[in-house]
Amino acid sequence: GALDHEMLRETITVAMRALDNVIDINFYPTDAARTANSRHRPIGLGVMGLQNALFKRGLSFASDAAVDFNDEAMEAIAYYAYESSSELAGERGTYSSYRGSKWDRGILPQDSLDLLEDERGQEIQVPRGGKMDWRPVRDKIARNGMRNSNVLAIAPTATISNIMGTTPCIEPNYKNLYVKSNLSGDFIVLNRELVSDLKKLKLWNQDMLDQLKYFDGELTDIENIPEEIKQKHLTVFGVGYERIIDAAARRQKWIDQSQSVNLFLAEPDMKSLSHMYRHAWHTGLKTTYYLRTMQASNIEKSTVDAKKIAAPETGGQQPTYTEAQKNACSIEAMMNGGECEACQ
Numbered sequence: 001g002a003l004d005h006e007m008l009r010e011t012i013t014v015a016m017r018a019l020d021n022v023i024d025i026n027f028y029p030t031d032a033a034r035t036a037n038s039r040h041r042p043i044g045l046g047v048m049g050l051q052n053a054l055f056k057r058g059l060s061f062a063s064d065a066a067v068d069f070n071d072e073a074m075e076a077i078a079y080y081a082y083e084s085s086s087e088l089a090g091e092r093g094t095y096s097s098y099r100g101s102k103w104d105r106g107i108l109p110q111d112s113l114d115l116l117e118d119e120r121g122q123e124i125q126v127p128r129g130g131k132m133d134w135r136p137v138r139d140k141i142a143r144n145g146m147r148n149s150n151v152l153a154i155a156p157t158a159t160i161s162n163i164m165g166t167t168p169c170i171e172p173n174y175k176n177l178y179v180k181s182n183l184s185g186d187f188i189v190l191n192r193e194l195v196s197d198l199k200k201l202k203l204w205n206q207d208m209l210d211q212l213k214y215f216d217g218e219l220t221d222i223e224n225i226p227e228e229i230k231q232k233h234l235t236v237f238g239v240g241y242e243r244i245i246d247a248a249a250r251r252q253k254w255i256d257q258s259q260s261v262n263l264f265l266a267e268p269d270m271k272s273l274s275h276m277y278r279h280a281w282h283t284g285l286k287t288t289y290y291l292r293t294m295q296a297s298n299i300e301k302s303t304v305d306a307k308k309i310a311a312p313e314t315g316g317q318q319p320t321y322t323e324a325q326k327n328a329c330s331i332e333a334m335m336n337g338g339e340c341e342a343c344q
Helices: 005-025 031-040 050-056 064-092 109-120 135-144 158-164 192-200 206-214 227-232 241-252 270-282 306-310 323-328 331-335
Strands: 177-182 185-190
Touching (some): 050 064, 064 135, 185 192, 192 227, 241 270
Antiparallel strands (some): 177 185
């Protein structure tokens, strides 16, 4: 339920040393790439499994507490990453172009928000400050310098997250049940945390699985699932872009590079797109990544009794329609000179 700072610090220290070593042992296809990497020694420590961390804390991605956790977690990651790079600089020396850099001038990523605000002449709508004492890190950087010109970068981790059994980078759950395709073929991805929660409530059975398939992994229309479970397991299209951007902005203030922030709109329109990207700009995001919409095809439902799920109140019987409803969109109506919205 809480961040294990000791384990986090140890993990990041090992990862930073490994990433710094890669610069020296890597194969470079061009001299320009070798020169740039040797001169600036950039690395990009990433993150995955944020949604899993929120599951463990029992938080909905759309909650204020989840946005605050993004801030808290990224601050700790940044703290130990920058500290580790400075320790490496004390052992091995700074990168050759260190002098004159923002690190050298005592400017850390969280300080750059005020610089951006002054440059724009407009408020950056992100709370400043954090929970940790940064004076020891600032003092260490002033004393040792930095081994790496760039340290943190949140990259997309979709495939390796599936392999590791966790959730991609810093995103909400895509869906609670969906089919993923890659060069190895198609395979089903199921939200195991949801299954665990449903088992605790004795709601996990074949009927529940069929309903998940029928509703393409969305919980909104499954009546016997409690509302708190639905909120906890909101998917990317249910969370809303405002929360995704707000969480990204709280992380961004600690990150010296940037993030692969995917944005999601079920049915994009120009007004929503305008509000979305303006919100990202006003919160100081450096970048966004893909804009994703609902896919045209969904999970195979050949084993699902659609009649039973679609019309539970009628015992699986097909609903009845008036003559006007029957002719609203039918081949016979078209042949008789009629038309419907879908066929215009």
